Amino acid sequence: MAENKKQEGRIEPYHHAAAGWGALKYVAINLFKERVSGVNYKSLFAQNQPDGFDCPGCAWPDREHASTFEFCENGVKAVAAESTSKRVTPDFFAAHTVTELLQQSDYELEQHGRLTHPMVYDPASDKYAPIAWDDAFKLIAEELNALDDPNQAAFYTSGRASNEAAFLYQLFVRAYGTNNFPDCSNMCHEATSRGLPGTVGIGKGTVTLDDFEHADTLLIFGQNPATNHPRMLGELRDCAKRGATIVSINPLRERGLERFTSPQHPMEMLTMASTPISSMFVQPKLSGDLALIKAMAKRLLELDDRAVLIGMKRLLDIDFITEHTTGFQEFARDLRAEKWSVLLEESGVPRAQIDELVDIYVRGERVIATWGMGLTQHKNSVATIQMLSNLMLMRGNIGRQGAGLCPVRGHSNVQGDRTMGIEEQPTPAFLDRMQQVFGFEPPRHHGYDVVATIAAMQEGRVKVFVGLGGNFAMATPDTPLTFKALESCALTVQIATKLNRSHLIHGRKALILPTLGRTEIDAQNGVPQGVTVEDSMSMVHISYGLNKPASPELLSEIAIVSRMAEATLGGASQLKWQAYRDDYAVIRDDIEKVFDDFYDYNERVAKPGGFHLKVASREREWATTSGKAQFVPHQIELDTPIRRARAKYGKQLMVMMTTRSHDQYNTTIYALDDRYRGVFGMRRVIFINQADIDMLGMKAGDWVDVESVWEDGVARRADGFMLVAYDIPRGCIGAYYPETNPLVPLGSVADGAGTPTSKSIPVLLTPAAAS
Structure with missing residues (x-):
């Protein structure tokens, strides 16, 4: 493999909205670099069209299989890479x-x-x-x-x-x-595929694009749509324009969830205007989402208890819980027994912010919860997905218009592959058929x-x-x-x-x-x-x-x-x-x-837009062992590899998440820039809180080597990374994959899913060895 040399690049904060003219500029650069021939340019206007082809990029859906051109920077990059003349x-x-x-x-x-x-x-x-x-x-x-x-x-x-x-x-x-x-599902959304069947009966989302038109609240967990699913920002823009409340819940404060300039809307482009997306940002520490979501559920239960006590309208959807669910009483007992001190410590989110977040959730009549790999690549990811399902069940936010569960998968047909039987754990019914x-x-x-x-x-x-x-x-x-x-x-x-x-x-x-x-x-x-x-x-x-x-x-x-x-x-x-x-x-x-x-596969798929596969939980049909949606309680595990490593190394111990840059799709590197995060011409960087840089006795721009801390005695290193001060919780760092994949131990996987825990790896940073 190529030597890890210090890359020549620059760090320059990006103050513009996501997309807009910057997206068009970088598309032009990419098309020139790929030397896309003139005859192939027409393909850029045919992606996701009724008489064209499905974009080879992300799995975000198309509204009626778009009858008009829908610009997507990463989609164009994917098409250009495939249409190259080289x-x-x-x-x-x-x-x-x-x-x-x-x-x-x-x-x-x-x-x-x-x-x-x-x-x-x-x-x-x-x-x-x-x-x-x-x-x-x-x-x-x-x-x-x-x-x-x-x-x-x-x-x-x-x-x-x-x-x-x-x-x-x-x-x-x-x-x-x-x-x-x-x-590839084993490495990304397997926690979704294994977690949701235990709560709602099927490992798929319950919403369609039409639900986004009716939602009044969106909770976006562990996602960076501007890079991973740029077309999703168009839906979020429309939601924000009509007054829906959007909350971003992610360790990194991402540019695309702050402001967005839509290339589909000429007035925004011509006036250099933008649309604010998220009205609230919550930044849990890495692997803290389970504790945060459980804290939300506990706070919601406390508010409902108080409403009952004073004779106010209940905040839980009791009719839905009674008719459609099982296991609520056991779940409620577990919530009441959970200590707030544990939830606050493990989530890294202040109590006041949790209360504010729950107030937003309670005010919402039609809530969609979306998530990406920020929830699915941790040891506790199956429990996290099931806890989110619990939270949504508490207010009946599954199986009604404008509300539901929305896992946003990565590659364009990763969900279809699983549907078609790409599954190492096939069901007996499927094998019988x-x-x-x-x-x-x-x-x-x-x-x-x-x-x-x-x-x-x-x-x-x-x-x-x-x-x-x-x-x-x-x-x-x-x-x-x-x-x-x-x-x-x-x-x-x-x-x-x-x-x-x-x-x-x-x-x-x-x-x-x-x-x-x-x-x-x-x-x-x-x-x-x-x-x-x-x-x-x-x-x-x-x-x-x-x-x-x-x-x-x-x-x-x-x-x-x-x-x-x-x-x-x-x-x-x-x-x-x-x-x-x-x-x-x-x-x-x-x-x-x-x-x-x-x-009638051939007949139905021939119609513009194709057809929607039935998702039973969307219809409030529950393919579970009980025949109902199931509340599943989960303890907050305190004896974890991260906790044991922190007990040994103290504040020096960092928890690393791997992520991709904006000029990247999965492992495909289109260019060496990540403009929304202010990184240009380089990839070997560590995003880290300035206070942690100070604590380590270093400064932004210093070069470090990274060593993972694991209990199998194997030395895992990745050398030569520049420190970049960034808005990320204390004790947490971010870095690009695949450069940091050597630090992810093979044995560090999600309980019940086997997904590598690439979003929560304990590591140590040391000054880089002289090159």
Whole structure:
């Protein structure tokens, strides 16, 4: 990997509103840098359009699958990156050894452009060389069929895969004989997927975009929409304009939740005006959200008790609680027994601010609670999600217009992949239906998630790794350990559009298989094919690419998956792989045989905007063991790795959160700026409270090395970071991933979800070693 050199850059506070002319400027810079050809510019106006393609970026939904152009800075960057005229050809690989390429940064690797040919690693020359597609699939089949047990292979899925590709992928892998499906959901919203079924019966949000038109209060937990979901700011702007109260609850005070200038509104652009978004900012300390939300619930219960005592209208929705829920009395007893001193200490939020926050919640008649990975990447994240659900249930804010739960997922189809069966813990009912429809006995045991897959590779229990998209090596925790795990494999296969570090961290045998992007025309037998995705609000819509493929050698993900299946399963498979890749409607016909909610799939998805998948909890139907929504009490755990580390190191101990910059999407680095946070031309920075800089005897601009504090005796370091004074709670710091992923121990995961705890890692800062 490239050496950690001190980067030349600058820190310059950004005082403008989010988006506006700054967004247009940086889009222009990005388009120039990517050398997007004139013929591909039209694709910028086709994203999220009825006759265009679904943006390959975030999973924020479209209002009626937008009939007019909707500007999104990060969406344009994603499209430009895919539409670039730069190419990574066999000649490129012939000119560079893998060892040489490893010295380049992730940003430099991204800038080389689109992959054009299937490539195989040649250990003699330490280079990738061209390979025919048939030979690539033969190699995969030989390695898979040589394994002693199908469970010695793992099949990763990123959120860029379509519903059709994901469905075929899980069909192939289960026919092969394993449920080893590590996927990007394991690293982001798994706490949502595991937590909500225990309270409301399904691990999905209960709102649609229409609910934002009726909400009077929005609580935004652990989110930075201006960077992660820029189109969400348009909805928040409209809410603010009509008087809704918006509260930002996040350790970092983010620019996009302060003020926003909408590129969709010419008057704001021309007058340099902006719309204030949040009316209140609450900054809990890292891993303090559970205590904060429980404190809100306790305060609400106290206010309701007082209302009963003085004969006022109750603040709890007793009718809803009585008719639709169970477990409230036990939950209330737990709240009453909880000590305020514990909640205040663990949340880091003053009592007066909690009272003010609860007053806002109580005044709201229609409240939406949204959240991102700021809630889901902690040890207590499942408990936090369930506590938030408890809070919303207390006032009946689930299953009515303008109110509900709104987890905002990251990659464009991460939710759809899970719906399609990319799940290492499949339900018996799903497996029964698979057997009924396809006539084979699927494996019944639970498989490996991301963390378990890394451990299994390291221990030699997984010997073949196949990645359908993504950048597994850099997205995962404990980077040096993950690298060694991948390198120990007999075969690694990476299906991708652009070069990334996972192609360079490879097994003894390795393949790079280039695939079509969502912006590109996918024609089978001369007929353009559409693929579907499911957004964060359970809308399913179809997408057709417009650009000429980057290379005639590219295959679609569906073609790659189906040909892997044919080669591997051979005559043992009666599944119609050829028919699937000839006509994607055939895949959708079979999807509806497995999932009842996808009835008339092809007919419904052909309508502009597609269709909404039923979410039972939205209809106040509760698919829980009790048949009702369930209050679930949770204790505030006091014996934690962070507390033990702080007891040992005192105030010197910091808790680190990893985050991404504004010029970044997941592990893809578009540029070295993070303008809303005032960082330009560099990425190795630490955001830290000025008082903590003073306490450490340092000053802003000093360089430090970072060491994580964990109890397994393994030294984990990341060196060479500049201190940047920032508005963040004392004892907390922020830094970018993937640069700080080496500090996240593989064993530090969310209880009940297995998600790496990337938002709460205990670390120590020391002056940087002389370079």
